Each structure stands twice: as structure tokens, then as C-alpha cells.
Amino acid sequence: MKDLTINTATAFDLPPVFAARHLIDGAWIDGGDTFERVSPSHDVVVSRACLGGAAEVNAAVAAARRAFDAGIWSRIPAKDRAAVLLKVADLIEANVERIAVQETLESGKPIAQARGEVGGAADLWRYAAALARTSHGDSHNSLGEDMLGVVVKEPIGVVSIITPWNFPFWILSQKLPFALAAGCTVVVKPSEMTPSSTVMLGELLIEAGLPAGVCNIVLGLGDPVGSLMTTHEAVDMVTFTGSTAVGKRITQAAAGTLKKVALELGGKNPQVIMPDADLENAADAVTFGIYFNVGQCCNSSSRIIVHEDIAQDFVARVVELSRKVRFGDPLDDSTQVGAIVTAEHNAKIDGYVKDAVAAGARLELGGAPLRVEGLGPQFYQPTVISGVTPDMAIAREEVFGPVLTVLTFRTLEEAIALTNDSDYGLSAGIWSNDIHTCLAFVRGAQAGTVWTNTWMDGFPELAFGGMKQSGQGREIGRYGYEEFLEVKSLVMRVGRDSRTPWVARSED
Template identity: 60%
Template structure:
């Protein structure tokens, strides 16, 4: 049984009409707007401009002009930092408005989104600090006649393409670092969840970001995203989304050899040894699997349990899962909200059906939930899963937990690594030698030890293998938006190479 929080009808809610931002001007677009139906309530809550190829082209040219001739790349680092800090304060001041937009457009629990907005404020402040710490190198050891200086310069115009699952948080993992480096940008949020990103445009204008530095074009991938990844005036593409679209992005960008940063899918394991603190682990397993309704690249969707504890661990996880509150994202007690679209709900249910037909057993949940409106999935635990099943290898992107077992440390590592992804993993043991040994052998960008899905602005985030390229957060984030330039300076008289002196 799952605790249900039935959505309250939004009878007095009026759909919000948004405009997109191009070269400092707000535009409605010429096509019929995109209507966003709330996944939790089934009514239209937002309308976004359905941007065109021409809109994307104009935005890119505005960013190009702002980079080549505008003040932003030519400001001092302290000036850019001050604007980013003001933006952070303005985000904090509009936190509740931003949280409501992400909750109603994406179906995310409002309490969770409030935490994401607070986390984003911290990221903007961290990026502001890094803006003043971006520096190069000097080499005074090349002989009396040479001084070498290595510069970090803004890479130029950056296309930023963000997904629907963390609309405001993920743009905050990209945009402030690009701005800190001195870049100009064109941002394309998901056409499903564009509201909070468009509101961010208002915030940045108020903070003092010059026209053309941040452009926001809403629309579909084939219409807008394709231009942002192929246009010759774009120097870099930063994309977060599915691995399939990430590959297409990389192919498009390769035509003009753009730099690419990709944060893609994950099928993240939690490896649990017999000496683990099971109380702490069980809580982390439930949180890691169901957070954001499992629509999270970092979700701990695979449990790799030692056979000696598997039965007890699954029983305890199922017991805690029964207390998880699923339903209305606007209710502050809700822990798991709605599924993003009806089509995605069917995809999740299809994975569960495929697993059970292949021999997996449902230990909890497994069904779609009828709450009278919207679309919801019960938190689900599948045991007797084998490594070859699709549910153990592919990203379900829903609240579905697959349980596998192992007997030896080497077998656990082999199961963890036997997939195409390598975003993150967790290791649970009271023996730090076990944690460190396994953590060094699992091929993933982040390894949590006796915790799961913790993070900080200072810590880099990104994946191995088909989970992506590059890193976000940490000082690596701002460096990713730069080019390296070498100045080789001759001092004093020079001996001729061919001409006698």
C-alpha cells in the first residue's frame, strides 16, 4: 500500500503566458504557443512561445554581437561577480514563485523544489566567487630571453540546453559558470518546463546583465535545439538530457568542431556489504530510488546487495516504501509527485511489465496510480532481477528499484560496471578499506560512501562512459567555458634563425 495525497482541483488557477528573451527584448513568437498541461492536475498551467529556427538564429547572432562588441567579456571579474551575486539575491527573493512553477509544470513536490531553489542560490554565489578566481599561469623558467604566460579566455557563445526534470537547478549548474567566465549564451529550456527559466531571464535583467548576454528561446528540439547545436556562430554546447539526444548533439556539434559538455543518463548502483549500517542504507535506498519520482539521472535505481542480507534489506525497504507519500506536488507533505507525461508513465509501466515477464518479482508497488487527475506511478521494488534484464541495464527514469545480488567483492564491481553508464554509485560498508577499494574500481564520476545523493557546489559532477563528457560544479565548471591561450614573449636581443646578426 502507498500513502496517497489526492490533488486538489486548481479551479481558480489562471494559465500564465510567457514570452522569450532575445537581445534584451521579450517576444511572444509568431506561432501558436506551447501549452503545458500540469502532470499532476491535467489542466493547462503555462503557455510558452513556440520558437522557430529564425528565433534561434536571431538569438545566436545577438549573443555573438554581445560577445564580440559588448561590455560583458570586457568587464572586470569583480564587476561580473557583483552582478552574479545580485542575481543570487533576486533568485532568493522570488524563490516561492520559482518553486511553484517547477512544481506545477514538472509535477515535482513543492517541498523538494524549495530545496532545489535554495541550492541554486548557493551555486550562483559560488560561481560569483569563481569569477574573481579565474586565472592563468606564468613561466619564468624558460631562459633569460623568454617569458611564458598562459591565459584562460572566455570560449565565446555558448548554447545551453536543459531538461524537464530539474528545470531551474540544472540551468543553475551551467549558466552562472558560463557568465563567470565572460561568455554570452542562448538558453533553451525543455518545452515542457520553461517557466522558471524564463523567470530567470527577468531576474538577470534586473541584476544588470547586459542585453544579448543571456537569450532564452523556447521551443522544440528539432526546431530550436538543432539550430543551437549546428550554428557556426556557436562556440560551445552544454547539454543535459538523454544519452540518445546527447549523441545527436555531439554529432551536430562535430560539423563545426564545437566544444561539447554533456551530462546524460545514469543507471546508478548502490553496493551493500554485510557489515553496512542497514538503517542508514534503507533510508538512502528509498530516497535514492524515489526522489523526484525517479526522474533523475542520479537515481539509485540498482541495488547490488550481498546475498546474506538481501532478503532482510528488501523487506525493510518495502516497509519504508509503504510510508512514502505520493500525490499532489503542491501539498508540502508529498514526497513523490507526478510523472512528467502520460507517455512516460506508460514507458515506466512497460519496463515493470517486461521485468516481471522475464522472471523478476514485485516486492512493492508495480502499478500506475489513479488519483482522479494527472498521472502517477507507485514506488516500485523489483527483486530477483538479473544483470541482463532491460530494467537492470537501461534508464527507466521512474520510481522503480531493481534488486540484484552478489557474493564476492569482485562480482559486485563486475555487476556495477557491466552497463553503458557511469554517472554515480554508492558503496555501503563499515570497513573503509572496502569502500575505498570498491570506490576506486567502479567506473563512475561520483562515488558516495555510506551516503547517497549528497552534493555541494564545490564538488565536480559528471559521468564516465555514456553518461557524458565534461564536469559541472566545482572550479572545473568555470574552466570548462574557457579556451587556453599561450603568450610566448621574447625579452632582449634575439639570435637570428637564418638571418645573420
Template identity: 60%
Template sequence: MTAHVKPLTDFTARDFRMLIDGAWTEGAGNVIERVAPGHGVTVSRYPAGTKADAGRAIAAARHAFDDGSWPRMTGAERSNILLKAADIIAARADDLAFLDCIESGKPISQAKGELAGAADIWRYAAALARDLHGESYNTLGQGTLGVVLREAIGVVSIITPWNFPFLIVSQKLPFALAAGCTAVVKPSELTSGSTLVLGEILIEAGVPAGVVNILTGTGPEVGSVMTTHPDVDMVSFTGSTGVGRLTMANAAQTLKKVSLELGGKNPQIVFPEADLDAFVDAAVFGAYFNAGECCNAGSRLILHRSIAGEVTARIAELSKKVKVGDPLDPATQVGAIITPQHLEKIGGYVDGAAKAGASVALGGAALDLGLGQFMAPTILSGVTPDMAVAREEVFGPVLSVLTFETTDEAVRIANAIDYGLSAGVWSRDFDTCLTIGRRVRAGTVWMNTFMDGASELPFGGYRQSGLGRELGRHAVEDYTETKTFNMHIGARTGWWMQR
């Protein structure tokens, strides 16, 4: 189901500046213009940050960490500021959601849901600021006491992608701040608006100057400095696996700590006794949520051969009802594709699969909705594990259907890729769910549901899906170093005196 896009009327593109050391600056470079993928008009302008801008931002964060108040505040003081930021995020949610909608092409209803989730994450991180603690050991003998401290790691470079602009920075920055770190943040040059507004929010909430610096610009110009500079102690990156490898190589020059949340090619394994009504709904959601531009997308269905035909037909019928259209329409479920180049790449995967022997059961082509760039919800059947569309991250609304006969075969297909971010298993037999869950190599395994989440649950992947975990009670610990105090009590017998 499609609907034509309405032109933006009475709309003026918004001009932004970068935040460096508590001041808004135009930077030393040119201007980046963002054209809305759903409406085809310029909606935002940002400074194209330079290497010099990145150096100034890192220097500000270094000074704020080494000499400023933020790392030396109590956990309660930092927590109160983060809670105030969460309240302002909630109050400005409509403005932030609008920016994410027009810059990324995601549906406005989805963007508002993400903002609610982001506010919850900031509140959760605020609670962890007061709960961060080390360990003590009084079992080492009468003359020894051991204390293990957790100290903020220092300056953190945070680099975020375009597909969830506000949500993903909210999975990183509040935990770094809760630990007492300072940060330099670079959002994608395609979707920088809401992160820059976050800078306004943090200033209003009381975050001191230099603690959070926000740069706009490209990876080669700005990101390269953020990942190699010796004054940066840690890099937290979300994006493609290819750029993640480059980030890790850059950080290795000075042995920085690295946290990477990268790609996924996530399977849903479905057995005949599953609740197929629930699964069909989850399959459509998992494939087309955020137009499939989601590392967690359920892009591979691994169906038992006895139900594959029936289930594929049911998914196709429900997919026809999915509304593709104007991102600003509250009824839209699938919005625009981020760039024309990415739309072409998605189409290339579909064409390649068809040439390799897969069948296009639904969709398969771009949609002309009058403005912007859109892709039809697409289902490919007859996909085999060796095809590129079954192994590589398409990052679009494309669902690949594979089949299996035995549990061993299902697990083998699920694990036969480079990624291990998430997976789903569907069966009314919970023994089956647990067996699959234990054997599939993925950071998250959903059982009889898909793409649920909570701030309390860790998120991250195995293998080339990344390193480390975000969210959960240990997320704040990722931004710390441990320091051991080994304390001697009373007189010490010296080594020399024992001779």
C-alpha cells in the same frame, strides 16, 4: 501511502514570452501549452520558437560577445552582477518553486530545496568570476617568459531538461557568465516557466542586453540550430544519452566544444557489515526522489546475497510509508510523472522485467489519485544483470534488486552497463569502501551516504553518462580557451644569422 490531488482553484494559466537581445518577444511560431502532470490543467503557455528565432538569438549573443561590454568587464564587475542575481533568485524562490512544481510535477517542498541550492550555486560561480586566472612560466630561460591566459570561449548554447528545470540551468549558466561568455538558453518545452523568469531576474540584476537569450520550443526546431550554427562556440547539454549523441554529432559539423551530462543507471553496493538502518533510508530516498526522474537515481541495488531478503523486505516496508500525491502539498514526497507517455514507458519496463523472471515485490502499477498521472513506488527483486531494467535508464520510481557473493562480482555487475555517472558503497570497513570506490567506473562515488552534493564538488560521468564536469572550482574554466603568450626578452639570434 497515497492522497488524492486537489483541483487547482482560482488559478489562471501564465503566458510567457521569449527573451532575445534584451527584449521580450512572442516569436514567429505558434504557442505551446503546458498541462500540469499533477493536476491535468493548462498552467503555462510559451511561444513555440522557430529556426528564425534561434538565428536571431544567436546573432544577439554573438554581437554581445564580439562588441559588447560583458566579456570586457572585470571579474569583480561580473561577480557583483551574479551576486545580485543570486539575491533576487532567493527573494523570488517561492514563485520559481511554484512554477517548477506545477510544470514538472515535483513536490513543492523539494522544489523549494532546489531553489536554495540554485542560489548557492550562483553565489559560488560569482566567487569564481574573480578567481579565474591563467599561468606564468619564468623557468624557460633568461630570454623567454611564458604566460597562459584563459579567455571566454564565446557564444554558448545551453540546453536543459525537464526534471530539474531551475537547478540544472544554474549548474551551467552562471559559470558561463562568470567566464565572460554570452549564451542562448533553451529549457525543455515542458518546463520553461522558471527559466523565463530567470531572464527577468538577470535583466534586473544588470546583465546587458544580448548576453543571455532564452528560447522556448522543441529540439528539432530550436535545438538543432543551437547545436549546428557556426556562430556558436560551445554547446552545454543535459538530457538523455540518445539526444546527447545527436547533439555531439550536430556540434561536430563545426567542431564546437561540447559538454554533456547524460543518463545514469547508478548502483548502490551493500555489504553485510554496513549500517543497514542508514542504508535502507538512503535506498528509499535514492529510488524515489523526484519520482525517480533523476539521472543520479539509485535505481540498482547490488546487495550481498546473505542480507538481500532481509534488506529488500525492510526497504519495501519503508517504501509503503512514502507519501505519493498532490505536488502542491508540503507533505508529499513523490509527485507526478512528467507525461502520460512517460508513465506508460515506465510501466513497460516493469512488465518486461516481470516477463523476464523478476518479481514485483512492491507497487508496479500506475495510481489513480483523481487528477494527473502517478506511479506507485516499485521494487523488483530477482533482477539479473542481463535484464533491460538492470541496464537501461527507466527514469521512474522503480528499484531493481540484484545480488552478489564476492567483491569482484559486485564490481563486475556495477560496471557491466554503458553508464558511469554515480555509485554508492556501504560498509563499516573503510578499506572496502575505498576498494570499491577505486574500481567502480563512475564520476561520483558516495560512501555510506547517497546523493549528497555541494557546489564545490565536480559533477559528471564516465562513458555514455557524458563528457566534462559541472560545478566545482574548475567549472568556469570549462567555458574558456587557453591562449599562450611566448615572449622573448632582449636581442634575438636569427636562424639565418647562425649560418
């Protein structure tokens, strides 16, 4: 541990314990049981949230249903919906620090990354506002002189939005503004571990003038809150981000009502390193890709596939950089890696590492929990494991921590085969100065996003989502927006007497 870069506890006055309440039909609702969130980094209670049940879910869904059917949001001009979304974006930027501090305390992520997440989310709201105004259907005037066809797009209806703990503000902003831009009404359930930033956003929605009932927030556990939001007959669509196991259960539960389901699930994302790559930049990107957000990221590049001719040198580069990455107090502006979300998850990460070493993998760095002076126990060392074989659990399953696995290859075909040898297909990347190599990899990789000579760059204009067991449907971009729309075809006859009668007319 002495050769690692550790930021010990800083002097910081923690804010008061945040009281998180339900938002139903424009009113804040409290009462009943509560859930106390203990900060994974500071080991103190930082929020106290209401625990909802069937009564709160039914009330929230009923409010969303009334608001949608009344047309107070779904049938107003798109420019008016866009105006509200733009106000929300401005309010987000005005409240970045307050929201980011609370998210850091609840999630354990570094404050600098929390600020980037919250502030960057404003751009998603602005892009969604632009889509609201520019969305349109199609017309077909080539169907014959007496026919006109029009394809229109209408909001799907009431949407249940269920979000995870790792990027609670960003992932909500990948869903909510696009649903609202389409004219939908929603019920949101954040993770019970990170409820506060969603409630804070609810405050901003009210301040921006969103009508009552259009966005409702119900706090609580997956069972019963999330389960009922998935099966409720008055809900038209469910959009969920989280584990693949839970996503499968949601799909099964929603089958009873045949509601639409959109899922953004796990990943086991590879970066392929070719011998002709810019190894300095590639090593930096790999280091970022595994430690960003404490490795608790669906897009984490948790496995690298390195050409055997450069593998030893490249791993040494990554290990050297890993020692310089700042682990520790997430409230320190210079910290790059904070705390693991729960003690149970920290133990799970450690179990994957211990099992891999027992199976013959080599520990190049780390491989154990990390103690940080003055802070709680939920930290894990930067960890690099080489000698990994494709059959090991650590190479196939989503570890969700600061643990990098290294595999090697000899040919591009073998690298593509290793890339696709996974149940997941969220993202992948390649490093090479040969454009033909990059394009061949892009064509062959089974992933929803493929990066070449970069990692984790994203833009509101570009759709995000996975193949295989990484999910179904897309988020953000125009494709993500259209997930919340139904397509309706209008077939109109121009003249009444221009067609031959199907039933013969009787003669007078």
C-alpha cells in the same frame, strides 16, 4: 494500494496560466505558435509558451555574438561580473515560492523539493561569482633569462545551453552562472514541457542588470530550435543535459563545425550494500535515492546490489519504508513523490516493469499506475523488483521512474563487476563500515561520482559528470567553470638581440 501512503488533492488556488516568451537582445518577444503545458498532476493548462524557429534562433545567436565581440560582458572586470551574479542569487531567494509553484505544476515534482531546488540554486550562483574573481592563469619565468611565458584563460565565446524538464532550474544553474562568470554570452533553450522557471530567471537577470544580449532565451522544440543551436556556425560551444540518445545526436551534429560539446547524460546508478553496513541508514538512503523527484533523476539509484546473505532482510526494509513514503498531490507540503511528467513516460515505465516480471523477476511492491483522488492520471506506484538478472532491460536501461531493481552478489569483486557492467558511469555508492572496502570500491567503480555511506550529497565546489555513455566534460566546481574557458599561451622575449639569428646577417 491500501497499504500505501497517499496524499489526495489539496485545496490550492492555482496561479494564472503563465505566458512564456522569448528573451532576445534584452527584449521579450512573443507571437506565432504556442505550446500549452498541461500539468501532469492537476490535468489543467498551467503555461502557454511561444514556439520559436530558425528566425528566433538566428536573432538570439546574433545578439549573443554581438554582445561577446563588443566585450560588454567578456572584457569587463571580473568583479563587475561577480556583482551581477550575486544580485541574481539574492533575487532567486526572494522569488523561490513563485518559481517553485510554477515548476511543480509543470513538472509534477513535490513543492518541497521544488523549493529546495530553486532556493539551493542560489548557492551555485554565489560560487560561480567567487570563481569569476579568483580565476587566474599561470606564469613561467624559468624559461631562460630572455623569455617569459604566460598562460591566460579566456571565455570560449557564445554558448548554447539546452536543458531538460526534470530539474529545469537547478540544471540551468549548473551551467548558466559558470558560463557567465567566465565571460561567455549564451542562448538558452529549456524543455518545452517546463519553460516557465527559465523565463522567470530571465526576468531576474534583467533586474540584476545583465547587459542586453548576454543571455538570450529561445523557447520551442528540439527540432528546429535545439538542432539549430547545435549546428550554428556562430556558436562556439554546446552544453546539454538529457538522454544519452539525444546527446549522441548533438555530438554528431556539432562535428560539422568542431565546436566544443559538453554532455551530462543518463545513468543506471547502483548502491552496493555490504553485510557490515548500517542497514537502517542504507535502507533509508536507497528509498530516498529511488523516489526523489519521482525517480526522474539522472542520479537516481535505480539498482541496488545487495550481498546475498542480507538481501531478503534488506529488501523487506526497503519495502516497508516505501509503503510509508507519501505519494500524491505535489502541492501538499508533506508529499514526497508526485506525478510522472507525461502519460507516454508513465506507460514506458509500466512497460519496463511488466517485461521484467514476464522475464522472471519478482514484484515485491507496486508495479502499476497509481490513481490519486482528485488529481490527474499520471502517477505510478512505488515499485520494488527482486530476482533481477543483469541481462534484463530493467537492470541495464534508464527507467526514469519510481522503480527499484535488486541484484545480489557474493564478493566485493563481483559487486564491482556488476557496478561496471553498464553502458553508463554517472554515479555509484557503497555502504560498509570497513574503510578498506569503501576505498577498494571507490578505486574500482567506473563512475564520475562515488558516494560512501551516503547518497546524492553534492556541493558547488565538487565537479559533477559521468564516464562512458553518461557524458563528457564536467559541471560545477572549478572543473565545470573551466569548461567555458579557452587556454592561450603567451610567449614573450625580454630582449631583442639575445638570440642567434636564424638567417645569417650580411656583413657591411
